[in-house]
Amino acid sequence: MLHVNNITIRMEGRVLIEDASFALPPKTRMGVVGRNGTGKSTLFKAITGDISPDQGEIRIKKGARIGAVAQEAPGGPISILDFVLQADKERQSLLLRAETAMDPTEIADIQTRLQDIEAHSAEARASTILAGLRFDTAAQSRPCSDFSGGWRMRAALAAILFSKPDLLLLDEPTNYLDLEGAIWLENHLRKYAGAALIVSHDRDLLNQSVHKIAHLANKRIRTFEGGYDDFQRLLAEKQRLDMAMMAKQEEQRRKMQTFVDRFRYSAAKAKQAQSRIKMMEKMQPVATLVQNPVAPFDLPDPQKPMAPPIIRLEEADVGYEYDNPVLRDLNLSIQADDRIGLLGQNGEGKSTFAKLLSGKLNVMAGKKYQHKKLQIAYFAQHQLDVLDHNLTPLDHIMELMPDATEAQRRARLGRFGLGFDQAETKTKDLSGGEKARLLLNLICFSGPHLLILDEPTNHLDMDSRLALADALDAYSGAILLISHDRSLIERCIERLWLVKDGSVQPYNGDMDEYKQLVLKKDRKQKSKNKPPKKVEQRKITASEREGLAPIRRNIERLEKEINRLTAGINNIDSALASPDLYERDPAQAMEFNRKRSRAIERLNMLEEQTLAEMEKLEKLQN
Numbered sequence: 001m002l003h004v005n006n007i008t009i010r011m012e013g014r015v016l017i018e019d020a021s022f023a024l025p026p027k028t029r030m031g032v033v034g035r036n037g038t039g040k041s042t043l044f045k046a047i048t049g050d051i052s053p054d055q056g057e058i059r060i061k062k063g064a065r066i067g068a069v070a071q072e073a074p075g076g077p078i079s080i081l082d083f084v085l086q087a088d089k090e091r092q093s094l095l096l097r098a099e100t101a102m103d104p105t106e107i108a109d110i111q112t113r114l115q116d117i118e119a120h121s122a123e124a125r126a127s128t129i130l131a132g133l134r135f136d137t138a139a140q141s142r143p144c145s146d147f148s149g150g151w152r153m154r155a156a157l158a159a160i161l162f163s164k165p166d167l168l169l170l171d172e173p174t175n176y177l178d179l180e181g182a183i184w185l186e187n188h189l190r191k192y193a194g195a196a197l198i199v200s201h202d203r204d205l206l207n208q209s210v211h212k213i214a215h216l217a218n219k220r221i222r223t224f225e226g227g228y229d230d231f232q233r234l235l236a237e238k239q240r241l242d243m244a245m246m247a248k249q250e251e252q253r254r255k256m257q258t259f260v261d262r263f264r265y266s267a268a269k270a271k272q273a274q275s276r277i278k279m280m281e282k283m284q285p286v287a288t289l290v291q292n293p294v295a296p297f298d299l300p301d302p303q304k305p306m307a308p309p310i311i312r313l314e315e316a317d318v319g320y321e322y323d324n325p326v327l328r329d330l331n332l333s334i335q336a337d338d339r340i341g342l343l344g345q346n347g348e349g350k351s352t353f354a355k356l357l358s359g360k361l362n363v364m365a366g367k368k369y370q371h372k373k374l375q376i377a378y379f380a381q382h383q384l385d386v387l388d389h390n391l392t393p394l395d396h397i398m399e400l401m402p403d404a405t406e407a408q409r410r411a412r413l414g415r416f417g418l419g420f421d422q423a424e425t426k427t428k429d430l431s432g433g434e435k436a437r438l439l440l441n442l443i444c445f446s447g448p449h450l451l452i453l454d455e456p457t458n459h460l461d462m463d464s465r466l467a468l469a470d471a472l473d474a475y476s477g478a479i480l481l482i483s484h485d486r487s488l489i490e491r492c493i494e495r496l497w498l499v500k501d502g503s504v505q506p507y508n509g510d511m512d513e514y515k516q517l518v519l520k521k522d523r524k525q526k527s528k529n530k531p532p533k534k535v536e537q538r539k540i541t542a543s544e545r546e547g548l549a550p551i552r553r554n555i556e557r558l559e560k561e562i563n564r565l566t567a568g569i570n571n572i573d574s575a576l577a578s579p580d581l582y583e584r585d586p587a588q589a590m591e592f593n594r595k596r597s598r599a600i601e602r603l604n605m606l607e608e609q610t611l612a613e614m615e616k617l618e619k620l621q622n
Helices: 040-048 080-085 089-100 104-116 119-132 137-141 149-163 179-190 203-209 228-263 270-282 350-358 381-385 393-400 406-414 432-443 462-474 486-492 511-528 542-576 586-621
Strands: 002-011 014-024 029-033 055-060 066-068 167-171 195-199 212-217 220-225 311-318 327-334 339-343 365-370 376-380 450-454 478-482 495-500 503-507
Touching: 002 040, 014 040, 014 055, 014 212, 014 220, 029 040, 029 203, 029 228, 040 055, 040 066, 040 167, 040 195, 066 149, 080 119, 080 137, 080 149, 089 104, 089 119, 089 542, 104 119, 104 542, 104 586, 119 137, 119 149, 119 179, 149 167, 149 179, 179 203, 179 486, 179 511, 195 203, 203 228, 203 486, 212 228, 220 228, 228 270, 311 350, 327 350, 327 503, 339 350, 350 376, 350 450, 350 478, 376 381, 376 432, 381 432, 393 406, 393 432, 406 432, 462 486, 478 486, 486 511, 542 586
Parallel strands: 029 195, 029 212, 066 167, 167 195, 339 478, 339 495, 376 450, 450 478
Antiparallel strands: 002 014, 002 055, 212 220, 311 327, 311 365, 495 503
16 A cells, blocks of 8 residues: 655755655554654655655555645634535535536436445434544534634544545544543544554554554664554564674674784784674674663652642532533542542533632632642643743743752753753744643642643653653652543553533543443444434424534435436436337447446435435424
8 A cells, every 4th residue: 555665854954764664555554653853744744745755765556545634724614514524525526526417327327436435324424423523413513613723633633534545644643632532533443444554652542553563763664563562562572682683793793803903914814814804894783773761751749748638629610601610519629649530521621620720710609628838730732832932941941940050950951851952942943742841840840739731741752651651650749630641541540530511520430441431422422323213203302403404405415316317317218218229239228227227226215315304304393
């Protein structure tokens, strides 16, 4: 499906990828991993054709349909559902042709192809994908312009998945998803029938959804069978063997050099010495996979411990409109060393709860008790944009350390992995991971008692995520974590709370049980999209009446297709009525009969769909 042959790519004079090769067979899903800055996104752009390699070639199977999430999120007045439906270019093209086609043969071919690609079920399939990515029925009908950038990127992801390309290309697809969306995507990709290349730092996604791992390091690409855990094991074994081979080679070189030094100027041994010199010159150094250790995170512990609980809520309500709280009757407490993971779908109120704890929202009713000197650090992705982009990390830390020396300020930045070069780089030119490190450094400067983290691993590579997990393990204060990274939750969290139906309650299961709960709910949602049996049909609610317009449009489209198909069948019948057709051109007569049978079959199916849509419309109108 995809062949990358000996490519070299330079960016701004620096070689990112050199003489790299790998192949992606059909129906194979491959994850791409590597440290931030090694060139994963550059490789992705080369495959999509946005940039060209300086050397080598990238070949994709001729005629293969390629799908990649666009760099810009969709916008404008088009609804989310219609945007996703438009992603199937073939279906769109066939529907447009069906509106103008007059030739009976062309009409029959169009309708047959529409049947082959299951065009009649397109809306249901698109709706199911959007529901999996947490767009409810009402949200699917709203225009793209109503949504934030993150939600629009979800719609772009839904569109690509709906189009079912032969080669699916995804770059960090979980960055805009919550935990529930990440679980759904993981399950969806595992069943994906085409080939897929997925750049990701999500360990669970890579363990559950791919067949191979491509590791980008030291400008080269090496492939490994299996998921991420298999890759780590194989990488460690290869590294061990490489180190052993390197030690053996160095010992061999040392012995040859000793011989040369001893006998180089000996008439009897000079020829042998020269031979060994040539052998040493031809010896290729063993290329090892040893990488520099990742920069750590150093989270300062609270300076003064506090008596538990540090926060207590009693029958508390919180929200944004006084008479319409998002969360009600909260009765919870947080201890000084609690490690709590917050679960729940987007829109249920996780961020609202985090803002209540951090003091950004006040209770509407009930009580919230906390120590007067309680220090809270709140990390959220939107805060990365609050950083002054024209200041350097050194400028930012100077505001917190006005009396310190420059060496002390640099040392403080170094504790969060911001070295000499990054310290003097303007924030706008830092990578996403470097901005996250800077923000964590700033908000944790004084040693908070409670650390609230909302998706802290976005933009962090796998090794940096492990470094963050190490830092959270060592931190002695309380932690409230919202994350789509199940591995981070399983490692660092001891208690789970679930935000659901306007409340926050302890969740007694583990992450595996929660995953099964999410998938079970998705299966129920999928079955809900199927037409109900007559014995299960009930009076439609007022909210469902909003679906009248799309049903009417669908009936109108079906009736137009039926009229055109009927006209085509009539034309075929006229041609077949010619008395000399079978004698003059029997092959043409057989072809007409074959097309007539296919058209009749398609016509019957369209009439059944139209009848079902009319019954649905009638029930909604009653």
